Amino acid sequence: MSEVRAVAKQPPDADAVGLVPTGPADMRSMFDAHAVVVARTVRALTCGQGPQEDLVQEVFAVAFARRDRFDGTRPLDAWLRGIAVNLVRSFRRREGRRKRLWRRSGPTRAPVTADNPESALEASELERALWTAVEALPDPLRETFALRVVEQRSLKDCADMLGVSVKSVSRRAIEAERRVRAALEAP
Amino acid sequence: MNYDAALQAARMSQAELDRPSFTGLEARLAWQPSARPADSTRWLASAMAGLAALVFAVDAWISLNLGSPVVLVLGLPAAILAASAIAIHRPSFGAQLSARGAWWTFLFFGTAWALTPAETLPAAGALVAWGCGAALIAAGRDGLHRGQTQAAFDPVAFRGTLLAAIVLALINAHLLALLGATRVEALGVQGPSVAILVASAGCFATVLGLARLRAWAVLCGALVSAAIIPLVALTLDPPVAPILIGSATVQLVLLGRVLHGFYRGSRSIGQRREVPRLLTAVLIMALLATATIVALSETYAHALTH
Numbered sequence A: 001m002s003e004v005r006a007v008a009k010q011p012p013d014a015d016a017v018g019l020v021p022t023g024p025a026d027m028r029s030m031f032d033a034h035a036v037v038v039a040r041t042v043r044a045l046t047c048g049q050g051p052q053e054d055l056v057q058e059v060f061a062v063a064f065a066r067r068d069r070f071d072g073t074r075p076l077d078a079w080l081r082g083i084a085v086n087l088v089r090s091f092r093r094r095e096g097r098r099k100r101l102w103r104r105s106g107p108t109r110a111p112v113t114a115d116n117p118e119s120a121l122e123a124s125e126l127e128r129a130l131w132t133a134v135e136a137l138p139d140p141l142r143e144t145f146a147l148r149v150v151e152q153r154s155l156k157d158c159a160d161m162l163g164v165s166v167k168s169v170s171r172r173a174i175e176a177e178r179r180v181r182a183a184l185e186a187p
Numbered sequence B: 001m002n003y004d005a006a007l008q009a010a011r012m013s014q015a016e017l018d019r020p021s022f023t024g025l026e027a028r029l030a031w032q033p034s035a036r037p038a039d040s041t042r043w044l045a046s047a048m049a050g051l052a053a054l055v056f057a058v059d060a061w062i063s064l065n066l067g068s069p070v071v072l073v074l075g076l077p078a079a080i081l082a083a084s085a086i087a088i089h090r091p092s093f094g095a096q097l098s099a100r101g102a103w104w105t106f107l108f109f110g111t112a113w114a115l116t117p118a119e120t121l122p123a124a125g126a127l128v129a130w131g132c133g134a135a136l137i138a139a140g141r142d143g144l145h146r147g148q149t150q151a152a153f154d155p156v157a158f159r160g161t162l163l164a165a166i167v168l169a170l171i172n173a174h175l176l177a178l179l180g181a182t183r184v185e186a187l188g189v190q191g192p193s194v195a196i197l198v199a200s201a202g203c204f205a206t207v208l209g210l211a212r213l214r215a216w217a218v219l220c221g222a223l224v225s226a227a228i229i230p231l232v233a234l235t236l237d238p239p240v241a242p243i244l245i246g247s248a249t250v251q252l253v254l255l256g257r258v259l260h261g262f263y264r265g266s267r268s269i270g271q272r273r274e275v276p277r278l279l280t281a282v283l284i285m286a287l288l289a290t291a292t293i294v295a296l297s298e299t300y301a302h303a304l305t306h
Helices: A002-009 A014-019 A024-045 A052-065 A076-101 A117-135 A139-150 A155-162 A166-185 B003-015 B025-030 B039-065 B072-087 B093-114 B122-139 B159-187 B191-211 B215-235 B240-264 B277-305
Strands: none
Touching (some): A052 B025, A117 A166, B039 B072, B072 B159, B093 B122, B093 B191, B159 B191, B159 B215
């Protein structure tokens, strides 16, 4: 918990504050600087499924709409990833309702590159199997696995984004890894 | 399957991720859907709803002083309208929708009140209709849009149809609750009164289910609407009965359309379509004009008589 407080107390990120756009035209520079990081977070949190590009754009749209609330005490990319966590949670809730009411969809297959189709296909299959196992986890474990294990964010970063203690992140990551490993290595 | 190899593949795939496209974001930023109407229109709508609530409150107070056996039917609308005047300030989809539902209810109710015989103060009914109509026009559809709010109502199809069905279910639920409560207050607990209150509960359940995109709510709404039509025809009198029969019939048609879409598995029928703004504006104006003309003519006739 004290580590989480330490994150909150760190000095303002001057570069990040400077990057917060004041109008739609300034948005481009912020998008260029942080879009890839946000896209990776969104992809990990959605287990490679869903309208990821839409969600990434939504993260920036929300960040723009709430730019007054960014006080600069947190790094800008951490703030953006925090928004991404909330939007993906909301997306998954909505998607769950939609699936019940309107449609059912399975996990999407990762694209296969043309350079080495055989190994790429194998990697794609492995990745798909991993995401399927992660998808089956409860939300807190899935989010922790995506951020801590796949994205390899620090414990402090994960705790900040998920709004839980560092201890919880550590415990959840271990449990999530154990479950995913068991699911993949089951005979 | 090897866990470490799978994790490595996922990490590599993450690392190779291309930058997403910026296309479309600029246009998206130019229009930010609002979670509630703008300050000025919100306060105007709130004041208009407050006016309608005041009319009901004054009428309830007069009825109480005259020893009328039916006070609840006038006290409840005042409470509902006062709650709607507060709800419109909340940036949540549920609050915004319930405020609109209350205003539509009492726009119809006020018009019906104005159409009743002269001794029941048609001018008060017209005032209620004007308060609710003006509130609806002032608030517009801000806060009901699909967009950035976390609790936004966002089905992949039939959004407009479902929104209209929710508002109609709210109208039915409010009116049936009021009429059921009145009958219980005036006549005691009887079969028809209980049936009316049960139908009202069914409408409220439909509202909750539809707002949460539950499939059962579509069927429940259709069944309740089908039950309301004969129930109202047999137990209630004009001018509220035609309103309830009309709204239940329209709701039955709308939900029938959704059920038909389910059956055919087609989402294109109701894709991204909403009730035209012009249609709602014309309906509101028509109701207000009717209430005003009737109230003025009744008041004039009353003045001539006395």
